Amino acid sequence: MFLTKEEEKMLDGEYGEATRLAMRLIVKVGEALGAQKLININSAQVSGVSYKNIGDPGIQLLEDLVRLGGKSKILSTLNPAGMDIKNWKKMGIPKEFAEKQLKIISLYMQMDILPTCSCIPYLIGNSPKYREHVAWAESSAVTYANSVLGARTNREGGPLALASALTGKTAFYGFHMEENRFPTHYIELKAKLRYPADYSILGYVVGKKIKTGVPLFSYTRMPPDTECLKALSAGLATSGSISLFHIENYTIEAIIKNKQLQDGKSNMERIIVEERDIKPVFEEYKLTTNPDLIYIGCPHASIQEIGKIAQMLRNRKIKGDIEFWVGTAANIKILADRAGYTDIIEKSGGKIITDTCIVVSPLKILGFQKILTNSAKACYYLTGLEKLDVGIATLEEIIKTAVEGI
Numbered sequence: 001m002f003l004t005k006e007e008e009k010m011l012d013g014e015y016g017e018a019t020r021l022a023m024r025l026i027v028k029v030g031e032a033l034g035a036q037k038l039i040n041i042n043s044a045q046v047s048g049v050s051y052k053n054i055g056d057p058g059i060q061l062l063e064d065l066v067r068l069g070g071k072s073k074i075l076s077t078l079n080p081a082g083m084d085i086k087n088w089k090k091m092g093i094p095k096e097f098a099e100k101q102l103k104i105i106s107l108y109m110q111m112d113i114l115p116t117c118s119c120i121p122y123l124i125g126n127s128p129k130y131r132e133h134v135a136w137a138e139s140s141a142v143t144y145a146n147s148v149l150g151a152r153t154n155r156e157g158g159p160l161a162l163a164s165a166l167t168g169k170t171a172f173y174g175f176h177m178e179e180n181r182f183p184t185h186y187i188e189l190k191a192k193l194r195y196p197a198d199y200s201i202l203g204y205v206v207g208k209k210i211k212t213g214v215p216l217f218s219y220t221r222m223p224p225d226t227e228c229l230k231a232l233s234a235g236l237a238t239s240g241s242i243s244l245f246h247i248e249n250y251t252i253e254a255i256i257k258n259k260q261l262q263d264g265k266s267n268m269e270r271i272i273v274e275e276r277d278i279k280p281v282f283e284e285y286k287l288t289t290n291p292d293l294i295y296i297g298c299p300h301a302s303i304q305e306i307g308k309i310a311q312m313l314r315n316r317k318i319k320g321d322i323e324f325w326v327g328t329a330a331n332i333k334i335l336a337d338r339a340g341y342t343d344i345i346e347k348s349g350g351k352i353i354t355d356t357c358i359v360v361s362p363l364k365i366l367g368f369q370k371i372l373t374n375s376a377k378a379c380y381y382l383t384g385l386e387k388l389d390v391g392i393a394t395l396e397e398i399i400k401t402a403v404e405g406i
Contacts, residue, residue: 002037018070022163030171039172043075044165045121047137048158050082050360051100062107070111073168077116077126079138080357092366117355118329120300135164139237140299146244148229150252152176155243183216186268191278195394196231197374201281203235204376211240219248230299234377285379287391291372295358297327298375303335310341316403318349330354
């Protein structure tokens with residue numbers, strides 16, 4: 001692999017031991033994947049934040065990097081933690097877990113990594129421009145950045161994204177290369193898609209069908225909004241390893257490359273998605289009894305979603321035996337506070353939870369067994385890893401389940 005003089009110095013330890021170790025990891029991975037060089041990146045999104053996921057060995061690694069002088073060289077943000085950083089007691093998080101989680105956040109901050117604790121960095125200040133190279137680890141954010149923003153990133157593992165943060169470098173391979181960003185499958189949409197949950201399931205279905213590759217979706221009559229696009233991104237990255245998609249005449253690269261895509265369409269594998277592909281997933285993930293926890297926000301809810309939830313809950317009461325959580329980023333909650341959305345949701349009996357997601361929080365410790373959500377990603381991980389009873393529904397259906405007298 002070719003290295004610049006500066007990169008050689010980094011690898012030789014002239015910029016510190018933490019930088020040397022991080023550079024060594026990036027070079028080794030790059031060489032294994034056939035990269036010919038490294039490139040500069042503008043931001044990193046680091047995963048491996050929840051104590052539930054990384055445990056004491058993860059804390060030890062972070063302590064070592066801090067001791068060795070590790071500092072982020074670029075804008076770097078964090079994935080969700082295992083709890084609401086400020087309001088963990090209200091969640092019922094045990095003190096021992098909270099202390100370990102707070103230590104993890106502190107260690108990242110000592111390396112100049114921003115404690116955003118959100119899976120939607122693109123909505124809270126870390127939003128790369130078209131063709132900008134980044135190194136992100138959150139799978140749904142990777143797919144969104146590549147597809148909707150037209151940025152360039154591979155689906156990095158947590159340690160590799162952290163290494164990129166500490167060096168400002170990544171290996172030049174995969175979706176950083178223009179020739180790898182063309183579609184491999186044409187997805188003809190015949191199903192009616194109206195809600196984020198529909199797009200979440202669409203991504204889940206297509207991910208299961210093709211596993212890897214780059215799907216090109218036919219244009220829909222109702223163009224997806226931000227909420228639907230992030231739901232689609234999460235679904236694709238969950239059941240498959242899909243980090244890039246295009247929508248005809250809609251996403252940025254599909255517009256720019258329209259003629260090339262149309263010329264190459266005959267060579268793509270064609271897949272038709274109909275109502276009969278979408279509906280069975282609603283049946284697969286269906287609760288037979290009332291949930292003990294309702295969760296909206298996987299990926300984290302935008303301010304528009306929170307506003308819609310508040311509107312639907314205004315002057316209504318959530319059933320007393322149901323916990324109702326809306327997960328979002330801390331600075332989006334500040335907007336919700338100012339807009340009066342938080343007050344409406346809390347008066348109804350719900351909570352806005354920041355910094356965390358039910359996929360990485362210790363739900364079993366908290367005693368929850370039956371979860372209702374509008375996220376196929378949450379369903380997939382909570383049933384597969386946690387063995388919980390999880391159902392999926394549209395937001396409108398969820399509110400009907402949650403609210404008294406409906």
